Amino acid sequence: MARTITITNGSTSISLLSVTGYQLLSDGWMQAEPTARTLHTESMFAEGRRPVLRSANNVSETFLVRLSGSSHDDLASQLQTLVRLARQAREYHMTNWQQTPVYLQAQLTGESNARYALIYDVVLEPQKSLYSPPVDPGNRVEELQIVVEREPYWRSHAPGTLPSAINLTSANIPETQVLLTEQVISSFRYVAAISKIYAYDDSAAAFSSDYSASTSFTWWEVAGSTPALNDCMYFGASSPFFALILNVGIAVVKNAGLAYEYWTGAAWAAVGASCDLNYTGLSSLVTSGKSNWAVTTINGQNLYWIRVRISSFTSWTTSPTQTGQLVYVPIDDYVQYANTAIDGDVDALALLQLKARESQYGLDTVVIGKKSRGLTNFTSRLNAGVSSQNPGSWTLSFGDDTSAVADGRAPGGYVAQCTFATTATSTYRVQISNSAEDEQVDWEGTYAVYVRAEQVGGSVGDVGISMQFGNTITTDVWYSSEVGQGAEIFPMGTISFYEFGHKSGETQSQPLVIYVYAQSSNGTVPDLNIFDVVFIPIDEWGIVVENNAGYTVSNTLFEIDAGVRRQEIALYKTYSKPVDDSVEGYMKIRGQLPHLTPSQQARLYALAWDFHGDGRSGGGWILGASVYPCERWVFLRGDE
Numbered sequence: 001m002a003r004t005i006t007i008t009n010g011s012t013s014i015s016l017l018s019v020t021g022y023q024l025l026s027d028g029w030m031q032a033e034p035t036a037r038t039l040h041t042e043s044m045f046a047e048g049r050r051p052v053l054r055s056a057n058n059v060s061e062t063f064l065v066r067l068s069g070s071s072h073d074d075l076a077s078q079l080q081t082l083v084r085l086a087r088q089a090r091e092y093h094m095t096n097w098q099q100t101p102v103y104l105q106a107q108l109t110g111e112s113n114a115r116y117a118l119i120y121d122v123v124l125e126p127q128k129s130l131y132s133p134p135v136d137p138g139n140r141v142e143e144l145q146i147v148v149e150r151e152p153y154w155r156s157h158a159p160g161t162l163p164s165a166i167n168l169t170s171a172n173i174p175e176t177q178v179l180l181t182e183q184v185i186s187s188f189r190y191v192a193a194i195s196k197i198y199a200y201d202d203s204a205a206a207f208s209s210d211y212s213a214s215t216s217f218t219w220w221e222v223a224g225s226t227p228a229l230n231d232c233m234y235f236g237a238s239s240p241f242f243a244l245i246l247n248v249g250i251a252v253v254k255n256a257g258l259a260y261e262y263w264t265g266a267a268w269a270a271v272g273a274s275c276d277l278n279y280t281g282l283s284s285l286v287t288s289g290k291s292n293w294a295v296t297t298i299n300g301q302n303l304y305w306i307r308v309r310i311s312s313f314t315s316w317t318t319s320p321t322q323t324g325q326l327v328y329v330p331i332d333d334y335v336q337y338a339n340t341a342i343d344g345d346v347d348a349l350a351l352l353q354l355k356a357r358e359s360q361y362g363l364d365t366v367v368i369g370k371k372s373r374g375l376t377n378f379t380s381r382l383n384a385g386v387s388s389q390n391p392g393s394w395t396l397s398f399g400d401d402t403s404a405v406a407d408g409r410a411p412g413g414y415v416a417q418c419t420f421a422t423t424a425t426s427t428y429r430v431q432i433s434n435s436a437e438d439e440q441v442d443w444e445g446t447y448a449v450y451v452r453a454e455q456v457g458g459s460v461g462d463v464g465i466s467m468q469f470g471n472t473i474t475t476d477v478w479y480s481s482e483v484g485q486g487a488e489i490f491p492m493g494t495i496s497f498y499e500f501g502h503k504s505g506e507t508q509s510q511p512l513v514i515y516v517y518a519q520s521s522n523g524t525v526p527d528l529n530i531f532d533v534v535f536i537p538i539d540e541w542g543i544v545v546e547n548n549a550g551y552t553v554s555n556t557l558f559e560i561d562a563g564v565r566r567q568e569i570a571l572y573k574t575y576s577k578p579v580d581d582s583v584e585g586y587m588k589i590r591g592q593l594p595h596l597t598p599s600q601q602a603r604l605y606a607l608a609w610d611f612h613g614d615g616r617s618g619g620g621w622i623l624g625a626s627v628y629p630c631e632r633w634v635f636l637r638g639d640e
Helices: 072-094 437-443
Strands: 004-008 013-015 022-029 036-042 049-056 059-068 103-107 115-126 140-150 183-186 194-201 232-237 243-248 253-263 268-270 273-275 281-287 296-298 301-318 334-337 346-356 365-371 381-383 395-398 402-406 414-418 427-434 445-456 463-469 488-497 512-520 527-537 541-547 556-561 569-574 582-591 602-609 622-633
Touching: 004 072, 013 072, 022 140, 059 072, 072 115, 072 140, 103 140, 183 243, 183 334, 183 602, 194 301, 253 273, 273 301, 281 301, 281 622, 334 622, 346 365, 346 602, 365 445, 365 527, 395 402, 414 427, 427 437, 427 527, 445 463, 463 488, 463 527, 512 527, 527 602, 541 556, 602 622
Parallel strands: none
Antiparallel strands: 004 013, 004 103, 022 059, 036 049, 059 140, 103 115, 115 140, 183 622, 194 232, 232 301, 243 281, 253 268, 253 301, 273 281, 296 301, 334 602, 346 556, 346 622, 365 541, 365 602, 381 527, 395 427, 402 414, 414 527, 427 512, 445 488, 445 527, 463 512, 541 582, 556 569, 569 582
């Protein structure tokens, strides 16, 4: 590979290794390591000081070059080109309208891959008069000093370009997947997988074979039948589910209507749901569930069922197909990448894309955080209604006036329902605890904590929720902002668990105990349904993004960019198949934009809700997550 040192905007380039233009002198560039800005803390009662925050400054490097031209006009033209690039570099950072970055591209003769660095400024400093030899007479500037201020680290891709997305995994994904670069983050945590899938031919009163273990089948087809009015697809599981992940091989072509229905215990009724079969590729069926969702027997199987019925019919041209992978239920709230996914010797910049796929709620707020430690036993959701839905050694018990009540909108099919029958004052209603020492260690860290609950009856603000951790840490009270609208977000602030960091030979005597407190200002009039407690890790990296444009529904794309494709920003977009995507506006940011540590396995946990509207965050959403890392190095990239 030829040596490269180029200043460019992608279309106009100046090589600093040219024989007939800018030519780097011997030892004319000493590559620099960025200096650090460090915030320290110190105490009068302890020796020394310790760093608490550290970030890198921009690098200023000097290139000493000789500039040769065929004429004075040619010299002028080459200087003007560099001056224009310098102005464009400044405008990119100082204005909103300049969208094209200027950057350095560098590579050694034996270096396998090029590296790039975003430029902030360029200053030209001739070391001799332009009216003296060898400039005049002659056509050469013997010593020209070019001072470049660039970003601290070299990156794997040119600024403004999108790298390839890395492969992701998640819980319960099938062994074979068509698309590995997008995985789904679920609203709730489940343990039940899809059990049975049937097509039903209404005219023949016949079912297909079970498709739940099949990677390929045709919707609504029974023994080669053509779909018609009242034909159905049935999807069943042993507990309520709220999303199915599909891969459409052949898209539907029809003039017919579809009805999404659930069993109430007495009849089939409409349920909020959506499913996109109009385009090929990754798709989903998403439902918000119903409180009275009940099991019923279909083809001999007593399960919770969602059916997709052809409710009106004019014509049918092409039936959609499932192709290449199993239909599955996303059961957890994270995506994970391997320790081999990200190269580099400093944190990679990352662009995250989060797609609200077929959402039943308006989604305009997402909180997302990274965790690389304690992945074995940590879970972001602790369900409040049924103990069997929680992993490991977690136990669940109920306090005053609280019991498990069946609710088809909740994970596992149960909520913890508080009636305030004997006491309306603040006291604990749900206790979730873990005394297993090896599991507690995995919870060390700092978390943003949320309770998802629903006030039923009474007036807005009648019910207040707070939390207690262990025997000492108590949160503020957060009051309801809606009544009877499903799972509402109650933000409980942040909590740090570090008391489990004992050394070898020491033991942890205290269990990890989490209490949910509730109070009513209106006596026994309201009830409270508690769905779960959510922990989003934020000590390694975390961010909250809010959509300024108001809430949205399906086909919303949140793009959180730490500087990969644009300057640091979070965007709200709409996307449409088969072509992405359309920018709709900017999003508010609270926290740090995504920087991901190289050579490290990690998970990204997320929670989404409609905060500007009514704060709902039930089962009616899933996020399709993709991660685009721009890897970085201090000096050389090599073959990474």
